[in-house]
Amino acid sequence: MLRPDPATAAAARLQCRGGLIAPTAGMAPGFTQCNMISLPRDWAWDFLLYGQRNPKPCPVLDVTDPGSHRTALAPDADLRRDLPLYRVWRDGVLTEELADATQVWAEHADLVTFLIGCSFTFETPLMQAGIEVRHVAQGCNVPMYLTNRDCRPAGRLHGQMVVSMRPVPADRVAEAATITARFPAVHGAPVHIGSPETLGIADLSKPDFGDPVQIRDGEVPVFWACGVTPQAAVMASKPPFAITHAPGHMFITDVPDSQWQV
């Protein structure tokens, strides 16, 4: 794979549009995947500022025009139905999970949609370096945890940081940090290595989102800031309405991962 084939990204989106419901880690390798959150126009300033103030968990890669379901990251895509699974939030409460968000999208004419970098983007270079990505190897969703770390508030938005976790052999942890640091637009270097208890994580086998993964002897849990953080902000800040992706069920773009490497 010298240059990934753009047809694979479009094909993956069509599969999702056609009804496939599955975590997207490992799908269309080499193409950037994104977290998504749609909010009424009235909340857009607060959210864009929340992203600016919290660039590790919320790196904003694109913002739609109000009411649009189109993004420059994949011009042919329809954001309302090309993700495998959506969540609908009303007053901060998760009310529906849907494979197609077209109908709920129509409830608000002025939704502004934010696409946010996802750590799946740097999983390809990790695997190319021979560092196993456990949830890909196990064929499950990445484990994600709500932490005790407050994000910097913006307007009405506040909440705590969510992290994803990948177990890494102790002698490869520095390399995993170095490789991912090169991708600051998609969460970048780990925010925390080892010591889950200081992040407020009591039990790694019980993630708040996604699936638990096996941690082998000699492996260290490595934590990256996670684009589910906006959903934690929705739960804490209770905007009247929001549509997000379901954790791990991302939007697949046409943009090669290499675009984000510094």
Next chain:
Amino acid sequence: MLRPDPATAAAARLQCRGGLIAPTAGMAPGFTQCNMISLPRDWAWDFLLYGQRNPKPCPVLDVTDPGSHRTALAPDADLRRDLPLYRVWRDGVLTEELADATQVWAEHADLVTFLIGCSFTFETPLMQAGIEVRHVAQGCNVPMYLTNRDCRPAGRLHGQMVVSMRPVPADRVAEAATITARFPAVHGAPVHIGSPETLGIADLSKPDFGDPVQIRDGEVPVFWACGVTPQAAVMASKPPFAITHAPGHMFITDVPDSQWQV
């Protein structure tokens, strides 16, 4: 200088507050300098989106609350008078240059101020690597040029990219690119190396902003995206009111340059 002394940043700001009018390159070495633009609240969304869509020239490092002249990047600073020189823009036209913006700031109660990364931040690591920064060596302002490259528009804001230029010996250009690439939050890697004519720059000795510098035999002009780009957007887009720094006359923060290194 293992760790720069924060007192030097505060002292430099006080000098500016006291009336010093001079380009800030080389002042308080090791501390992040910022471009500044203040706009009425009504234009803030457009500008924050402009920054998100054009992260190379407009990397937003902080945003104030409406009406506030305080920033988290230097909590004791007063943004209205701690820069050496300000520019006031009315309907896109430069109308005043002022050493103290307190009075014009008071014309609008709801100004939102954006602090934007500045390439002076990576000049310290360039000089530490033994790459001379010509405008610092010559004791003048950095040369800046308006290019023929359109920024991605956002709402009412549009305009072309401005670049700064540093001549670098041909055998050090790759190193200059590598060093600065590590600082994506402060313009990062060059956008263009050599060939000024393809950027629409007819004569390097006549910069649009700042001062010309000597280019020696065997040196190549290296161009970095520049935080004067918002001023080009003001000229092109004509918001009713804006206050900016004067090119090269930056806001000196308390944040060590190392914070932006990936």
